[in-house]
Amino acid sequence: MSFLILFHLILIIIPAISSSDVVYRIDCGSPINSTDNFNSTWISDRFYTGGSNGLVSEPLHFQQSQEKTLRFFPISSGKKNCYVVPVPDGRYFIRTFTVYDNYDGKSQSPSFDVSVEATLVFSWRSPWTEEIASSGAYSDLFAFVTDGEADVCFYSIATDSPVISSLEVVQVDTASYDSATIGNNSILVNYGRLTCGSDNWGPGFSNDTDFLSRSWQSDEQYRSPGGKGIHTIATKKAIVNADQSPNYFPMKLYQTAVSTVENGVIDYELPVDAKSDYLVWLHFAEIDETVTKQGQRVFDVVINGNNLTRIDIIQHVGSFAAFSWHYIARNLTSTTLNIQLIPVTGAPLLCGLENYAIVPADISTPKDQVVAMRALKDSLNVPDRMGWNGDPCAPPMWDAWEGVTCHPSNNKSSGLVSISHIDVGSQGLKGGFISDRIGLLSDLVSLNLSSNTLGGSLPSDLGHKALMKLDLSKNKFTGSIPDSLSSTNLQLVLLNDNLLEGRVPEDLYSVGVHGGVIDLTGNKDLCGVPPLKDCPLLWGKQGLxxxxxxxxxxxxxxxxxxxxxxxxxxxxxxxxxxxxSLPHELASLAAKRNKYQRQKSMMALELESQHAKGFIPNLDAK
Missing domain, CATH: 1.20.5 (Single alpha-helices involved in coiled-coils or other helix-helix interfaces)
Incomplete structure (x- = not known):
């Protein structure tokens, strides 16, 4: 998909005013904060995942400091790099300024893609036009953020280095641009924001303000060559209903207009991509003082040959009052969007025109799996060259993170893809460990972390029903084997050559029994069935x-x-x-008892002696 890159600039000027609560203006590549000529503050480069600073080859060609610096992402930083800006959930106007200006001395503008919130929005292809390459271009859109981070990611084509010079993230009203109809799952990409009867103005062109930081481009180059009798109308009078929520269309937009001679047609041809939907927004204000009554100026709006509505500005809002009308053109069959204002009474009039591609959000990775993968990136110390940034699986036309394989979710209507394989064996991962968040990868089928220098204990919920292959061999993992690995679906378990210990869960042996492969050798403190050593009596899987x-x-x-x-x-x-010795009282009692025993013994001896001589005393004799 190739999107139109909008504004070709020689002098880039930055907005000074915004009505939003959250505004980031990032001077990409700059180490310091700065203030432009209109007192807007630009913060130093931050929130990026990798890359290097650069400077345009002709700094004097640019008036503002934020125009002269840039960040580029060489292939050594990985194929995918991002700016991850922390913001509250809501809707945001996001604008990039991109310039090459031969900053690298190679005279070869790069090819790369840009995604916002995991959806492809811009495609840059070499060679750029000379004007864009040397002077730069704005690209902007409206997108919803639902995860607390505005992700703007860059994907290298071949070995080219993506570039960006500035990034603006501005919060807008969630109801802006008919979001109730468009929905939260689509991005509005600017394919033309035109002011009629005026030169370019607003941020990037003049110091005229737009509360949402929009820039407005002259409509002249988009008018159909066959249009005749076009003339401009202008006023300095105030316009009622301008600068109103939720869209805050600026008053200046309605103070100029184009019209035609009697019976003339206003005709525009806008470049678009076929088979896409577009949101067309037309702006009117009756600023001709000679038109004061209903019915004096009436015209039809025809888009791609379809007569859609009849406009009488005074009937709708009266004189010197802003009026807007919008329409969604669906599934275009050509690369040109034709807009005509055809007179019914008097001459047609138009103040402004906007055209946005309605880009459906690409399928993405479930939020909990994104959280798990980012935790793994940190815990495994994954190097920058592997490009583990942004959404692991989206946009789907990009390669997933290096070593990661994704498959559509079992619930195909969910618009999600799940992580099924992680293969980062022999990647030189050092000093890391397996994050406990790995348990959130409920659809993980295969995990290979072999031949690295990883350590720590194995998470308790490492295994689950989906896991079929596990290779953690040749690392430095410690502790016991968790019971969660006793999954009946495991067909390959390689835990050899680590520092694991304790009794092996008995159910884990079923892998080998059912025709799978299991290798636990090289862990001297593991015990169980042969070839492992026997576990001592009263010995469990975690020791005693x-x-x-x-x-x-x-x-x-x-x-x-x-x-x-x-x-x-x-x-x-x-x-x-x-x-x-015994206590005194007990000793006295014992002495008396011993005396009595001795007397009794002597009497017994005397009787025995007399009995032995045949003499029996007569006890009755007197």
Whole structure:
């Protein structure tokens, strides 16, 4: 898809006023903030993912500092690079200024694409026209942001280096340009914003203000060559209803107009892309003081041969009042959009004309998977050369991130694509680990991180039902194998040559039993079935089992108590604090008992002696 690049400029001037709460004006390639001739502040270059600073070859050709610097993205920064601007959710006017001016001394303007919010919007192809290459061009659009970041991404064609000189992001009313009809899932790309009966004006052309930072281009070059009797009308009177929400069309737009002689036709031919839809916005104001009544000026609006409406400006809004009408031309069959104002009574009149391509949002990656992939990029220390920036899978006509494969979601009506394969084996990834967010990749079928220098423990939710192939071999992963890898769908599990430990989950062995491949060798502290070493008694997958830990704890407490008791006894004996004799009361009682026992024993002995001699005493004798 190739879009029209709009404004060809020799002198670029930046807007000074905006009614929006959020405004970023980024001077790409500049290390410092600056203020232009109209007191607009440009911030130093920021929010980019890679690239290098550049300077145009003829700085004196440009009056403003933000016109002279640029950022370019060499292939060493990856095929895909972005500006990621943090903003609240809402609708935004986004404008880029692009210039080449032989900044690299190669005299070869680059080929590249530009996307906004993961949707392709501009295509630059070499060679550029001499005027655009040396003087630059504006391109702008309206887009919704729903994830807190305005993403403007650049994709290199072949090995060319994309360039950008300035980037503006301005928040606008969410209801602007009939968003209720257009919807939030489309981008309005400017294919012509024309002022009738006036020279170029507004940001980029003059110090005339437009609250939404729009620039207005003279309509003269777009008038049909067959048009006759065209003349201009101008006024300095105030125009009622101008500068009103949600579109804030400026009053200056309605203070000039073109008209014709009696029975003349106003005729425009605008270049467009076939098979696309376009939003056409026409602006009127009756600024001719000789036309004061209804019915004096009546004309039909005809677009591509279709008579769509009849306009009587005074009937709609009266004199010196702004009036706008818009229409969506769908599925054009040619590369020209023809707009005619055909008189019914009097001569037709037109103050301004806008034409926007309605570009449907490209299919994109689910937000949770984008979050997971950005977390993986950081945790794995993925190098810039791999171009892991923006949406991993979109726009779909671009290659996905290097090493990443995407497939349409199971829900085809969702407009989403899912990440199915990640293959970054042998990429020199060092010192990183696997982010816990990997569990958000619910459609991941294959993960290959082999032959890098990654470490840390394996996330607990690394495995899920979709995962079929896992290769983490030849790294430095530590800890135990998570139970989540006991998925019945796994056909390949390569965890060899790491630093894993503990008992292998029993269900993981089913991979080999069912014809798959499993390799756990080279982890000296793993235990389980051969060829792994046997796990000790009471040994679990993470070392000691719960029962083993309880047994060790009880034994430790018992041993501690013995040592403590022995220590106390030893200390007290050293201090002579112990007397092993009986207490005094018990000793006295024992002595009496012993005396009684001795007397009893003597009597018994005496009786035994007498019995032995045959003498039995007569106890009854007196």
């Amino acid at each position: 089992s719960t029962a083993g830990k309880i047994g060790v704890a009880i034994s430790s407490v018992f041993l501690f108590c013995l040592i403590l008791l022995g220590t106390i006894v030893y200390i007290r004996r050293r201090r002579n604090d112990y007397d092993f």
